[in-house]
Amino acid sequence: MQVLKFGGTSVATASAIRQVVQLVAAAARRETTIVVVSAMGGITDALIEAGYLAAAGKEEYRERLRHIETQHLEVARELVPIVSQSAVLSLVKTHCNEMEAICNGVFLLGELSARTLDRLMSFGELLSSRLVAASLSAQQVAHRWYDSRQLLRTDSQHGFATVDLAATNQLISRFIVAQPEALYVVPGFVAADDQGATTTLGRGGSDYTAAIFAGALHASRLEIWTDVSGMMTADPRLVPHARPIPRISYQEAMELSHFGAKVLYPPTIQPVMSQGIPLWIKNTFAPTDHGTLVEVSPPATGHIVRGLSSIGQLALLSLEGSGMVGIPGFSKRLFEALARERINVILITQSSSEHSISVGVNARDAAAAQRAVDAEFAHEIAVGKVEPLHLETDLAIVALVGENMKNHTGISGRMFGALGTNGVNIRAIAQGSSEKNISTVIRAQDVKKAINVLHETFFEATAKQINLFVVGVGNVGSKLLEQLARQQAYLQEKLGLQVRVVGVANSSRFVLHEHGLALDDWKEALAQGEPLHLPTLVDAIHARNLRNAVFVDITASADVAGCYAALLEKSVAVVACNKVACSSEYATYARLKALAQEFNTDFLFETNVGAGLPVIGTLNDLLRSGDVVHRIEAVLSGTLNFVFNHYNGKRPFAEVVRQAQAEGYTEPDPRLDLNGTDVARKILILARESGEKLEMADIRNVSFLPESCLEGDVEAFYDQMAVHEDHFRGLYEAATAQGKKLKFVARYADGKASVGLQTIVPGHDFHALHGKDNAVLFYTNRYAEQPLVIKGAGAGAEVTASGVFADIIRAARA
Numbered sequence: 001m002q003v004l005k006f007g008g009t010s011v012a013t014a015s016a017i018r019q020v021v022q023l024v025a026a027a028a029r030r031e032t033t034i035v036v037v038s039a040m041g042g043i044t045d046a047l048i049e050a051g052y053l054a055a056a057g058k059e060e061y062r063e064r065l066r067h068i069e070t071q072h073l074e075v076a077r078e079l080v081p082i083v084s085q086s087a088v089l090s091l092v093k094t095h096c097n098e099m100e101a102i103c104n105g106v107f108l109l110g111e112l113s114a115r116t117l118d119r120l121m122s123f124g125e126l127l128s129s130r131l132v133a134a135s136l137s138a139q140q141v142a143h144r145w146y147d148s149r150q151l152l153r154t155d156s157q158h159g160f161a162t163v164d165l166a167a168t169n170q171l172i173s174r175f176i177v178a179q180p181e182a183l184y185v186v187p188g189f190v191a192a193d194d195q196g197a198t199t200t201l202g203r204g205g206s207d208y209t210a211a212i213f214a215g216a217l218h219a220s221r222l223e224i225w226t227d228v229s230g231m232m233t234a235d236p237r238l239v240p241h242a243r244p245i246p247r248i249s250y251q252e253a254m255e256l257s258h259f260g261a262k263v264l265y266p267p268t269i270q271p272v273m274s275q276g277i278p279l280w281i282k283n284t285f286a287p288t289d290h291g292t293l294v295e296v297s298p299p300a301t302g303h304i305v306r307g308l309s310s311i312g313q314l315a316l317l318s319l320e321g322s323g324m325v326g327i328p329g330f331s332k333r334l335f336e337a338l339a340r341e342r343i344n345v346i347l348i349t350q351s352s353s354e355h356s357i358s359v360g361v362n363a364r365d366a367a368a369a370q371r372a373v374d375a376e377f378a379h380e381i382a383v384g385k386v387e388p389l390h391l392e393t394d395l396a397i398v399a400l401v402g403e404n405m406k407n408h409t410g411i412s413g414r415m416f417g418a419l420g421t422n423g424v425n426i427r428a429i430a431q432g433s434s435e436k437n438i439s440t441v442i443r444a445q446d447v448k449k450a451i452n453v454l455h456e457t458f459f460e461a462t463a464k465q466i467n468l469f470v471v472g473v474g475n476v477g478s479k480l481l482e483q484l485a486r487q488q489a490y491l492q493e494k495l496g497l498q499v500r501v502v503g504v505a506n507s508s509r510f511v512l513h514e515h516g517l518a519l520d521d522w523k524e525a526l527a528q529g530e531p532l533h534l535p536t537l538v539d540a541i542h543a544r545n546l547r548n549a550v551f552v553d554i555t556a557s558a559d560v561a562g563c564y565a566a567l568l569e570k571s572v573a574v575v576a577c578n579k580v581a582c583s584s585e586y587a588t589y590a591r592l593k594a595l596a597q598e599f600n601t602d603f604l605f606e607t608n609v610g611a612g613l614p615v616i617g618t619l620n621d622l623l624r625s626g627d628v629v630h631r632i633e634a635v636l637s638g639t640l641n642f643v644f645n646h647y648n649g650k651r652p653f654a655e656v657v658r659q660a661q662a663e664g665y666t667e668p669d670p671r672l673d674l675n676g677t678d679v680a681r682k683i684l685i686l687a688r689e690s691g692e693k694l695e696m697a698d699i700r701n702v703s704f705l706p707e708s709c710l711e712g713d714v715e716a717f718y719d720q721m722a723v724h725e726d727h728f729r730g731l732y733e734a735a736t737a738q739g740k741k742l743k744f745v746a747r748y749a750d751g752k753a754s755v756g757l758q759t760i761v762p763g764h765d766f767h768a769l770h771g772k773d774n775a776v777l778f779y780t781n782r783y784a785e786q787p788l789v790i791k792g793a794g795a796g797a798e799v800t801a802s803g804v805f806a807d808i809i810r811a812a813r814a
């Protein structure tokens, strides 16, 4: 004996019903089969709507009923050949007439009782099961249609009747013995009380009907046929990578179905679980797909978490007060008050201080719950023992489900870590001692992000999605996009990172594309983007609320740097090539670092010093391992090193500076390089990273530029350098005459920092510095005599972009 249940989508059209008939006929050839049928998709809702319209005195109910009738008649005509149509058409007509008579009565009385609504709703399953039966007849498949109301006995609580399992089991088994057939067709969802009045088993109750038949008949299997290929690891509407779970335990299925895996109505599990009857969830439209087998002990899969579930529309009610501590009875009264209002409690959590109890309820019950609880504790509220009930709405539950979680430590740590680094605030947590389910209450607007992050954490070792917003696509930024495009496949394959550029901006426009911009035509997309308004861009980033989001600043703009705090506060990581933030007031630098820590995200700026060279990372490694920095000596300007390496007193100094700019070494404003500001910023950042609270004004900057070079714009700057060619030649010749080289050197020691032009003797670490190279010498406790030296290209788009890239990967893997 086996039981097959077909859901609303499986019987929604004539072609779907034909598919059902094929499956059923094949099943009945193998074993005696009971087929339980749901109403056609959407019909139960339409019936309820018709009933409420009638009760409200609205004539539109007639239209709804006409539509229901037409839909069933059309399917019947498609399924059954004309010659034998009359029987089924008249059956449909009869049911539709009864529905209309009921609604007419409701319309006249202006009242729709739960009992009448049950009667009205029952027509959905009665009609659909008749259509399946008619189609079986048309295909000459022998069967018996039977009215479940003769077999399923319930109490008289209309709308949510409780099944009398003892009486029902007896009725079912006697019927099967008395009327043996190879195939039975019965309507799901409907039952009757002992007066014969129609009752229903709750929305989704057809699954339960099927499970009751399976339990009563000790079936070999129960199959639930639907429109998806089994229970999924997460809601596929939220998680595109969700996949079917091949095997799952009853307990896990129960947890998942309670928490949003809509393919199975929760009470279904109990009757089959108690007898260990295998329960299959299969796809009517892809019957060869494996589906999900729900069984006693599924084999281990390597995944500790079996699935993720989410329930929206949650309200959290918190009863708080010092008067509750140590006094028994508060929780009893709280739950009784809710029970009296028939409010279902979805989640419960109480702090060990006993100072508060929080319960999650469906948002539609929140106002009634609040009234009931405040009334129950009116006295305690009046005397200040407890606070009026605190109500929070727009919440949701996201839960991990898996029986194996109890054997593993660190699961909740990983869960909370993943949510925390994505700025998902957890409002409440519940975990039963069985450790099968860890539930978190979060803001409804974070559900999509949270569930995707958790899916990546627990199911997708090979693909963590990283969402980049790249602001500044000039010299360095466009190189970064090129490098990202080249490396995408490598990152996916070797690091398990799916890096997507979801936003790009320059000083005039921005473009966002939630599913990732094509990196070969971002320029066209940006040209058609919206005019840039930074607050709008930041709002849009917040509104997208994407997981593993990284904001990459490759501008030199103070306005862009001014956005970091707002981003870090929402746990969006910031990777900055721009030095403005870290070299602004100490308080700003310190606040941004603190925000990153507070909001569990990253603020990374390795390229602020030495471009792609690992200067800041090395310094941090020294400090973290307990070393102390005493002195730093460094050549930190790629531009100035290039200029003094190429200037020989023959080619004009200004021309060499123009070459450095053309080769992409200078700041967007080259005066910042030549006047020492860029180097001063860098030594300031190194001093701060070493623990010194310096300000820009504390850095002694001895400029080698004649003052007139800095009066006016960039073109005037070049003109003035040409005017002062003798000055530059003089500097050069004086150094060369002593066999020395000119280097612009930064120095930090004893809490003081300075930058300025120096003449360097042969043999010094800086003397042989080529091209645009930088060199940094760290003198520390451990590197006391011989400094730790970092040396290499310190400017240029390619190397800088690669440093930014490395910071992005650091943020992505955090």
Ligand SMILES: NC(=O)C1=CN([C@@H]2O[C@H](COP(=O)(O)OP(=O)(O)OC[C@H]3O[C@@H](n4cnc5c(N)ncnc54)[C@H](O)[C@@H]3O)[C@@H](O)[C@H]2O)C=CC1
Binding pocket: 471, 472, 473, 474, 475, 476, 477, 505, 506, 507, 508, 532, 554, 555, 556, 557, 559, 560, 577, 578, 579, 607, 608, 610, 611, 638, 664, 665, 666, 667, 668, 794, 795, 796, 797, 800
């Ligand atoms: N060139 C190099 O070797 C290195 C550069 N950097 C830093 O990289 C940053 C960028 O340098 P480059 O690419 O050479 O400059 P660039 O001038 O070629 O590009 C700057 C980009 O920023 C955009 N931008 C400017 N103001 C903006 C605003 N308010 N909002 C949005 N976008 C804005 C521009 O439209 C342009 O796309 C600078 O902060 C520089 O200090 C850091 C290390 C080395």
Ligand SMILES: N[C@@H](CC=O)C(=O)O
Binding pocket: 607, 608, 610, 611, 636, 637, 638, 639, 640, 665, 666, 667, 673, 678, 794, 795, 796
């Ligand atoms: N303009 C800078 C580039 C990187 O910070 C330099 O020349 O070093």
